[in-house]
Amino acid sequence: MALVWVWAKTIIRIEENGTLRTVHPGDWCQVGRQQAKELLANDQVKILNPTVLQTVQDLTDCTILLKGIINESQRGHIAAKFPGVPVEAWQGYPANQGRFLVWDMTAQLKEDLILTGFSLLNKWQLAVPLLGFDILADKVGTPDEQVETKAVIHDLRVPVYNPRVMFVRQCRETRQLFDAWQDGSELGFLRTLYQARPIVNALPPSWIL
Amino acid sequence: MNGIVYVAYGAKAKSEAQLSIKSLRRFTDMPVTVIDETVFNNPGPGARWAKLNMDTLVNYDQVLYLDADTRINEDVTSGFELLDNWDLAIAPSKNQGNEIFKHIQDSDEKQETLHEIGNWFPIQLQCGVMLFDRLRCAKLFSEWRNQWQRWQGQDQAALLRALAIEPVRVWLLGKCWNSEDGTIVQHLFGRV
Numbered sequence: 477m478a479l480v481w482v483w484a485k486t487i488i489r490i491e492e493n494g495t496l497r498t499v500h501p502g503d504w505c506q507v508g509r510q511q512a513k514e515l516l517a518n519d520q521v522k523i524l525n526p527t528v529l530q531t532v533q534d535l536t537d538c539t540i541l542l543k544g545i546i547n548e549s550q551r552g553h554i555a556a557k558f559p560g561v562p563v564e565a566w567q568g569y570p571a572n573q574g575r576f577l578v579w580d581m582t583a584q585l586k587e588d589l590i591l592t593g594f595s596l597l598n599k600w601q602l603a604v605p606l607l608g609f610d611i612l613a614d615k616v617g618t619p620d621e622q623v624e625t626k627a628v629i630h631d632l633r634v635p636v637y638n639p640r641v642m643f644v645r646q647c648r649e650t651r652q653l654f655d656a657w658q659d660g661s662e663l664g665f666l667r668t669l670y671q672a673r674p675i676v677n678a679l680p681p682s683w684i685l
Numbered sequence: 686m687n688g689i690v691y692v693a694y695g696a697k698a699k700s701e702a703q704l705s706i707k708s709l710r711r712f713t714d715m716p717v718t719v720i721d722e723t724v725f726n727n728p729g730p731g732a733r734w735a736k737l738n739m740d741t742l743v744n745y746d747q748v749l750y751l752d753a754d755t756r757i758n759e760d761v762t763s764g765f766e767l768l769d770n771w772d773l774a775i776a777p778s779k780n781q782g783n784e785i786f787k788h789i790q791d792s793d794e795k796q797e798t799l800h801e802i803g804n805w806f807p808i809q810l811q812c813g814v815m816l817f818d819r820l821r822c823a824k825l826f827s828e829w830r831n832q833w834q835r836w837q838g839q840d841q842a843a844l845l846r847a848l849a850i851e852p853v854r855v856w857l858l859g860k861c862w863n864s865e866d867g868t869i870v871q872h873l874f875g876r877v
Contacts, residue, residue: 502806522800589806596803599850609777609860630763630767633859633862671770673771673854675852675853677804677807678855678857679804680807682781
Protein backbone atom coordinates (compact mmCIF):
# COMPACT_ATOMS: atom_id res chain seq x y z
CA MET A 477 0.00 0.00 0.00
CA ALA A 478 1.36 3.40 -0.94
CA LEU A 479 1.84 5.58 2.12
CA VAL A 480 1.74 9.35 2.34
CA TRP A 481 3.53 11.55 4.84
CA VAL A 482 1.13 13.88 6.59
CA TRP A 483 1.58 16.58 9.22
CA ALA A 484 -1.00 16.49 11.98
CA LYS A 485 -2.90 19.73 12.62
CA THR A 486 -4.98 18.11 15.38
CA ILE A 487 -4.64 14.96 17.46
CA ILE A 488 -5.26 12.00 15.19
CA ARG A 489 -5.24 8.24 15.71
CA ILE A 490 -3.62 6.03 13.14
CA GLU A 491 -3.17 2.29 12.90
CA GLU A 492 0.41 1.11 12.90
CA ASN A 493 1.35 -2.60 12.88
CA GLY A 494 -2.13 -3.50 14.12
CA THR A 495 -2.21 -1.06 17.03
CA LEU A 496 -3.58 2.45 17.29
CA ARG A 497 -1.10 5.26 17.80
CA THR A 498 -1.84 8.82 18.81
CA VAL A 499 -0.24 11.48 16.67
CA HIS A 500 -0.04 14.95 18.15
CA PRO A 501 -0.29 18.29 16.35
CA GLY A 502 2.96 19.09 14.62
CA ASP A 503 4.09 15.48 14.35
CA TRP A 504 4.63 13.62 11.10
CA CYS A 505 3.25 10.21 10.32
CA GLN A 506 2.58 7.95 7.37
CA VAL A 507 -0.93 6.89 6.41
CA GLY A 508 -2.55 5.22 3.43
CA ARG A 509 -3.79 7.40 0.59
CA GLN A 510 -7.46 6.87 1.44
CA GLN A 511 -6.98 7.83 5.08
CA ALA A 512 -4.87 10.80 4.01
CA LYS A 513 -7.74 12.01 1.82
CA GLU A 514 -10.20 11.66 4.71
CA LEU A 515 -7.91 13.45 7.16
CA LEU A 516 -7.28 16.18 4.63
CA ALA A 517 -11.00 16.61 4.00
CA ASN A 518 -11.53 17.00 7.75
CA ASP A 519 -8.72 19.57 7.91
CA GLN A 520 -6.86 17.36 10.39
CA VAL A 521 -3.61 17.12 8.44
CA LYS A 522 -1.47 18.89 5.90
CA ILE A 523 0.36 17.16 3.07
CA LEU A 524 3.70 18.44 1.92
CA ASN A 525 4.14 19.70 -1.58
CA PRO A 526 5.78 17.11 -3.85
CA THR A 527 9.23 18.68 -3.96
CA VAL A 528 9.57 18.76 -0.18
CA LEU A 529 8.01 15.32 0.04
CA GLN A 530 10.70 13.97 -2.24
CA THR A 531 13.41 15.52 -0.09
CA VAL A 532 11.98 14.08 3.07
CA GLN A 533 11.37 10.62 1.68
CA ASP A 534 14.69 10.09 -0.01
CA LEU A 535 16.62 8.40 2.77
CA THR A 536 18.85 6.22 0.63
CA ASP A 537 22.00 7.90 1.92
CA CYS A 538 20.89 7.94 5.56
CA THR A 539 22.00 5.80 8.47
CA ILE A 540 21.00 5.81 12.12
CA LEU A 541 23.95 5.13 14.39
CA LEU A 542 23.15 4.28 17.99
CA LYS A 543 25.46 4.92 20.93
CA GLY A 544 25.37 3.52 24.44
CA ILE A 545 23.58 0.43 25.63
CA ILE A 546 21.43 -0.67 22.75
CA ASN A 547 18.30 -2.57 23.58
CA GLU A 548 17.58 -4.93 20.69
CA SER A 549 13.84 -4.27 20.79
CA GLN A 550 14.51 -0.51 20.62
CA ARG A 551 16.76 -1.05 17.63
CA GLY A 552 14.10 -3.19 15.98
CA HIS A 553 11.46 -0.57 16.66
CA ILE A 554 13.55 2.15 15.03
CA ALA A 555 14.43 -0.07 12.08
CA ALA A 556 10.74 -0.86 11.55
CA LYS A 557 9.86 2.81 11.65
CA PHE A 558 12.42 3.76 9.02
CA PRO A 559 12.44 0.89 6.55
CA GLY A 560 15.49 0.87 4.32
CA VAL A 561 17.52 3.01 6.69
CA PRO A 562 20.33 1.01 8.30
CA VAL A 563 20.26 1.13 12.10
CA GLU A 564 23.67 0.24 13.45
CA ALA A 565 25.89 0.66 16.48
CA TRP A 566 28.14 3.70 16.45
CA GLN A 567 31.72 2.74 15.65
CA GLY A 568 33.12 6.12 14.78
CA TYR A 569 32.63 8.55 11.94
CA PRO A 570 31.43 6.40 9.05
CA ALA A 571 33.45 6.33 5.88
CA ASN A 572 30.71 6.17 3.31
CA GLN A 573 27.43 7.53 4.61
CA GLY A 574 26.09 10.77 3.18
CA ARG A 575 23.87 11.64 6.15
CA PHE A 576 23.70 10.02 9.52
CA LEU A 577 22.07 10.44 12.88
CA VAL A 578 24.24 9.80 15.91
CA TRP A 579 21.87 8.97 18.71
CA ASP A 580 22.97 8.24 22.25
CA MET A 581 20.17 6.06 23.53
CA THR A 582 20.14 7.86 26.88
CA ALA A 583 18.51 10.77 25.03
CA GLN A 584 14.82 10.46 24.27
CA LEU A 585 14.82 11.99 20.82
CA LYS A 586 11.32 12.60 19.47
CA GLU A 587 11.23 9.97 16.76
CA ASP A 588 8.73 11.92 14.69
CA LEU A 589 11.41 14.56 14.13
CA ILE A 590 14.02 12.21 12.68
CA LEU A 591 12.88 12.78 9.10
CA THR A 592 12.96 16.52 9.65
CA GLY A 593 16.48 16.25 11.02
CA PHE A 594 17.67 14.32 7.97
CA SER A 595 15.98 16.75 5.59
CA LEU A 596 17.73 19.71 7.25
CA LEU A 597 21.02 18.18 6.15
CA ASN A 598 20.19 18.98 2.55
CA LYS A 599 21.32 22.50 3.36
CA TRP A 600 23.07 22.27 6.73
CA GLN A 601 26.12 20.21 7.64
CA LEU A 602 25.05 19.55 11.19
CA ALA A 603 21.87 19.87 13.26
CA VAL A 604 22.10 19.55 17.03
CA PRO A 605 19.64 20.44 19.79
CA LEU A 606 20.57 22.79 22.57
CA LEU A 607 20.76 21.47 26.11
CA GLY A 608 18.47 24.31 27.18
CA PHE A 609 17.99 27.96 26.30
CA ASP A 610 19.18 29.01 29.74
CA ILE A 611 21.95 26.46 30.15
CA LEU A 612 25.09 28.39 29.33
CA ALA A 613 28.66 27.16 29.14
CA ASP A 614 29.60 28.99 32.34
CA LYS A 615 27.29 26.65 34.25
CA VAL A 616 28.55 23.38 32.75
CA GLY A 617 31.69 21.32 33.38
CA THR A 618 34.51 21.72 35.86
CA PRO A 619 36.39 24.99 36.48
CA ASP A 620 39.37 23.63 34.53
CA GLU A 621 37.15 22.71 31.58
CA GLN A 622 35.63 26.16 31.66
CA VAL A 623 39.05 27.81 31.56
CA GLU A 624 40.06 25.60 28.63
CA THR A 625 36.80 26.35 26.84
CA LYS A 626 36.94 30.09 27.39
CA ALA A 627 40.40 30.15 25.85
CA VAL A 628 38.87 28.78 22.65
CA ILE A 629 35.40 30.34 22.40
CA HIS A 630 36.23 33.64 24.20
CA ASP A 631 33.04 33.90 26.25
CA LEU A 632 31.23 31.19 28.18
CA ARG A 633 27.90 32.98 28.19
CA VAL A 634 26.65 30.99 25.24
CA PRO A 635 24.13 28.16 24.97
CA VAL A 636 25.47 24.62 25.21
CA TYR A 637 24.55 21.91 22.73
CA ASN A 638 23.30 18.45 23.59
CA PRO A 639 25.56 16.25 21.47
CA ARG A 640 23.74 13.08 22.45
CA VAL A 641 21.69 13.67 19.30
CA MET A 642 23.36 14.89 16.14
CA PHE A 643 22.21 14.90 12.55
CA VAL A 644 25.38 14.95 10.48
CA ARG A 645 26.20 15.38 6.83
CA GLN A 646 29.49 13.83 5.83
CA CYS A 647 31.90 16.63 4.97
CA ARG A 648 35.33 17.96 5.91
CA GLU A 649 33.97 20.13 8.72
CA THR A 650 31.98 17.41 10.49
CA ARG A 651 34.83 14.95 10.02
CA GLN A 652 37.15 17.43 11.72
CA LEU A 653 34.62 17.92 14.50
CA PHE A 654 34.35 14.22 15.25
CA ASP A 655 38.10 13.65 14.97
CA ALA A 656 38.81 16.43 17.46
CA TRP A 657 35.96 15.78 19.90
CA GLN A 658 37.51 13.03 21.94
CA ASP A 659 36.36 13.63 25.51
CA GLY A 660 32.63 13.29 24.82
CA SER A 661 31.81 16.26 27.04
CA GLU A 662 29.46 19.11 26.25
CA LEU A 663 32.15 21.76 26.66
CA GLY A 664 34.52 19.65 24.58
CA PHE A 665 31.88 19.59 21.87
CA LEU A 666 31.53 23.38 22.05
CA ARG A 667 35.29 23.83 21.70
CA THR A 668 35.60 21.53 18.72
CA LEU A 669 32.46 22.95 17.13
CA TYR A 670 33.97 26.42 17.37
CA GLN A 671 37.16 25.30 15.70
CA ALA A 672 35.68 22.99 13.05
CA ARG A 673 33.12 25.64 12.01
CA PRO A 674 30.46 23.46 10.41
CA ILE A 675 27.29 25.07 9.09
CA VAL A 676 25.27 24.10 12.12
CA ASN A 677 21.54 24.37 12.63
CA ALA A 678 20.82 24.71 16.33
CA LEU A 679 17.62 22.92 17.26
CA PRO A 680 15.44 23.67 20.29
CA PRO A 681 15.98 21.54 23.40
CA SER A 682 12.41 20.30 22.96
CA TRP A 683 13.58 17.93 20.23
CA ILE A 684 14.56 15.70 23.16
CA LEU A 685 11.91 14.70 25.68
CA MET B 686 37.63 48.24 9.53
CA ASN B 687 34.81 47.13 11.78
CA GLY B 688 31.92 49.22 12.97
CA ILE B 689 28.68 49.44 14.86
CA VAL B 690 25.42 50.22 13.06
CA TYR B 691 22.09 51.57 14.21
CA VAL B 692 18.96 52.23 12.20
CA ALA B 693 16.98 55.22 13.48
CA TYR B 694 14.16 57.01 11.69
CA GLY B 695 12.05 59.55 13.53
CA ALA B 696 12.68 61.56 16.67
CA LYS B 697 12.01 58.79 19.18
CA ALA B 698 14.29 56.27 17.49
CA LYS B 699 17.03 58.88 17.09
CA SER B 700 16.78 59.78 20.76
CA GLU B 701 16.99 56.10 21.70
CA ALA B 702 19.97 55.56 19.43
CA GLN B 703 21.77 58.49 21.03
CA LEU B 704 21.21 56.99 24.48
CA SER B 705 22.49 53.62 23.24
CA ILE B 706 25.57 55.24 21.69
CA LYS B 707 26.21 57.14 24.91
CA SER B 708 26.18 53.85 26.82
CA LEU B 709 28.41 52.29 24.15
CA ARG B 710 30.97 55.08 24.36
CA ARG B 711 31.78 54.15 27.95
CA PHE B 712 33.54 51.10 26.53
CA THR B 713 34.71 51.77 22.98
CA ASP B 714 35.45 54.46 20.43
CA MET B 715 34.80 52.09 17.53
CA PRO B 716 33.16 53.83 14.53
CA VAL B 717 29.38 54.09 14.62
CA THR B 718 27.01 54.64 11.70
CA VAL B 719 23.40 55.63 12.20
CA ILE B 720 21.32 54.80 9.14
CA ASP B 721 18.59 57.43 8.85
CA GLU B 722 16.80 59.41 6.14
CA THR B 723 20.05 61.14 5.20
CA VAL B 724 21.57 57.76 4.34
CA PHE B 725 18.62 55.84 2.90
CA ASN B 726 15.24 57.35 2.15
CA ASN B 727 13.12 54.22 1.84
CA PRO B 728 13.13 52.71 5.34
CA GLY B 729 9.95 50.64 5.02
CA PRO B 730 7.59 49.71 7.88
CA GLY B 731 9.41 49.84 11.19
CA ALA B 732 12.53 50.82 9.23
CA ARG B 733 13.08 47.14 8.52
CA TRP B 734 13.82 47.63 4.85
CA ALA B 735 16.61 49.99 5.86
CA LYS B 736 17.88 47.43 8.38
CA LEU B 737 17.91 44.63 5.79
CA ASN B 738 19.85 46.85 3.41
CA MET B 739 22.48 47.81 5.95
CA ASP B 740 25.09 45.53 4.41
CA THR B 741 24.90 47.67 1.27
CA LEU B 742 24.82 50.99 3.13
CA VAL B 743 27.98 50.70 5.22
CA ASN B 744 31.52 49.75 4.29
CA TYR B 745 32.61 48.03 7.47
CA ASP B 746 34.16 44.59 7.05
CA GLN B 747 32.36 43.33 10.11
CA VAL B 748 29.32 44.84 11.73
CA LEU B 749 27.68 44.85 15.11
CA TYR B 750 24.08 45.84 14.53
CA LEU B 751 22.21 47.19 17.55
CA ASP B 752 18.54 48.14 17.79
CA ALA B 753 18.16 51.76 18.90
CA ASP B 754 16.48 50.74 22.16
CA THR B 755 19.51 48.88 23.47
CA ARG B 756 21.81 49.89 26.30
CA ILE B 757 25.39 48.70 26.42
CA ASN B 758 26.68 47.40 29.74
CA GLU B 759 30.04 45.88 28.71
CA ASP B 760 32.66 46.13 26.02
CA VAL B 761 30.91 44.62 23.00
CA THR B 762 33.93 44.76 20.73
CA SER B 763 35.07 41.38 22.05
CA GLY B 764 32.18 39.92 20.05
CA PHE B 765 34.02 40.66 16.82
CA GLU B 766 36.50 37.89 17.70
CA LEU B 767 33.72 35.41 17.03
CA LEU B 768 33.65 36.48 13.41
CA ASP B 769 37.15 35.06 12.92
CA ASN B 770 35.45 31.68 12.84
CA TRP B 771 31.76 32.43 12.30
CA ASP B 772 29.76 34.46 9.81
CA LEU B 773 26.87 35.54 12.02
CA ALA B 774 26.49 35.68 15.79
CA ILE B 775 22.99 36.09 17.14
CA ALA B 776 20.97 35.14 20.22
CA PRO B 777 17.78 33.08 20.33
CA SER B 778 14.56 34.97 20.88
CA LYS B 779 12.80 34.61 24.22
CA ASN B 780 9.79 33.35 22.24
CA GLN B 781 10.26 29.67 21.56
CA GLY B 782 8.15 26.51 21.43
CA ASN B 783 4.45 27.32 21.42
CA GLU B 784 5.29 31.03 21.41
CA ILE B 785 7.42 30.92 18.30
CA PHE B 786 6.60 33.74 15.88
CA LYS B 787 3.79 34.90 18.13
CA HIS B 788 4.44 38.41 16.81
CA ILE B 789 3.06 37.24 13.46
CA GLN B 790 0.48 34.87 14.86
CA ASP B 791 -2.34 36.37 12.80
CA SER B 792 -0.47 36.13 9.54
CA ASP B 793 -0.05 33.10 7.32
CA GLU B 794 3.65 33.98 7.32
CA LYS B 795 4.19 31.79 10.39
CA GLN B 796 2.75 28.63 8.83
CA GLU B 797 4.37 29.30 5.48
CA THR B 798 7.75 29.84 7.13
CA LEU B 799 7.66 26.63 9.15
CA HIS B 800 6.50 24.74 6.08
CA GLU B 801 9.13 26.20 3.79
CA ILE B 802 12.10 25.76 6.09
CA GLY B 803 11.06 22.13 6.51
CA ASN B 804 11.17 22.30 10.28
CA TRP B 805 8.08 22.87 12.39
CA PHE B 806 10.23 23.13 15.53
CA PRO B 807 13.08 25.57 14.83
CA ILE B 808 14.76 28.14 17.04
CA GLN B 809 13.53 31.69 16.57
CA LEU B 810 16.40 34.17 16.43
CA GLN B 811 16.27 37.71 17.81
CA CYS B 812 17.49 40.15 15.16
CA GLY B 813 17.88 43.22 17.37
CA VAL B 814 21.54 42.47 18.09
CA MET B 815 23.70 40.77 15.48
CA LEU B 816 27.36 40.51 14.65
CA PHE B 817 28.09 39.60 11.05
CA ASP B 818 30.80 39.52 8.45
CA ARG B 819 29.48 41.70 5.66
CA LEU B 820 31.06 39.83 2.76
CA ARG B 821 30.36 36.33 4.03
CA CYS B 822 26.75 37.27 4.78
CA ALA B 823 26.08 39.14 1.52
CA LYS B 824 24.06 36.31 -0.02
CA LEU B 825 22.14 35.82 3.21
CA PHE B 826 21.21 39.50 3.39
CA SER B 827 20.18 39.49 -0.25
CA GLU B 828 17.91 36.51 0.37
CA TRP B 829 16.66 38.08 3.60
CA ARG B 830 15.54 41.08 1.56
CA ASN B 831 13.83 38.80 -0.96
CA GLN B 832 12.02 36.96 1.79
CA TRP B 833 11.04 40.11 3.66
CA GLN B 834 9.45 41.53 0.50
CA ARG B 835 6.84 38.76 0.55
CA TRP B 836 5.06 40.02 3.68
CA GLN B 837 6.89 43.29 4.33
CA GLY B 838 6.27 43.16 8.06
CA GLN B 839 8.55 41.73 10.75
CA ASP B 840 11.96 40.31 9.92
CA GLN B 841 12.57 37.24 12.10
CA ALA B 842 10.62 34.70 10.05
CA ALA B 843 12.15 36.12 6.89
CA LEU B 844 15.60 35.51 8.40
CA LEU B 845 14.84 31.83 9.04
CA ARG B 846 13.56 31.41 5.48
CA ALA B 847 16.67 33.15 4.17
CA LEU B 848 18.95 30.96 6.30
CA ALA B 849 17.23 27.86 4.93
CA ILE B 850 18.14 29.00 1.43
CA GLU B 851 21.52 30.64 2.07
CA PRO B 852 22.82 29.15 5.31
CA VAL B 853 25.87 30.66 6.96
CA ARG B 854 27.97 29.70 9.94
CA VAL B 855 25.86 30.84 12.90
CA TRP B 856 27.31 31.11 16.40
CA LEU B 857 24.59 31.35 19.01
CA LEU B 858 25.01 34.03 21.64
CA GLY B 859 23.63 33.86 25.15
CA LYS B 860 20.71 36.01 26.21
CA CYS B 861 23.17 38.33 27.97
CA TRP B 862 23.73 39.74 24.49
CA ASN B 863 20.12 40.55 23.78
CA SER B 864 17.46 40.50 26.46
CA GLU B 865 15.62 42.80 28.84
CA ASP B 866 18.14 41.95 31.55
CA GLY B 867 21.12 41.51 29.24
CA THR B 868 24.37 42.01 31.09
CA ILE B 869 26.24 42.82 27.87
CA VAL B 870 23.43 44.36 25.83
CA GLN B 871 20.18 45.24 27.51
CA HIS B 872 17.33 45.35 25.02
CA LEU B 873 14.38 47.44 26.15
CA PHE B 874 12.12 46.15 23.34
CA GLY B 875 10.44 49.52 22.94
CA ARG B 876 9.48 49.78 26.62
CA VAL B 877 11.15 53.13 27.13
